[in-house]
Amino acid sequence: MSMAVIGMIVGMALGFAGYFGGFGAFLLVAALGAVGFVVGRFLQGDLELGDFFRPRDEQQR
Template identity: 75%
Template sequence: MNMALAGLVAGMALGFAGYFGGFGAFVLVAALGAVGFVVGRLLDGDLQAGEFFHPRSSDRDDRRR
């Protein structure tokens, strides 16, 4: 499945959730979709779990001075 088709399916799912379930259902579907995307990337090996837990760079300390 290419990215355009995946985006179409995700947009349609969010649209149906928003129309039939209201804003709360829209937010729930969007949040669960994001979690599913991250888990899928982790399982594919495109993303490492350690990338979420280490600092981005050491220049953050330089900005505080």
């Protein structure tokens, strides 16, 4: 499935949640979608758990 189709599906889900459930449901669907995205990337092997806890390099100012 292409990224455009996935983006369209996510947009439609957020639109339905916002229309039928209000702004709170919109935020809940958006937050759970973000969590699902991160977990999916982690399970696919694109992210490692250490990426979230590794200190930043101070020379990147």
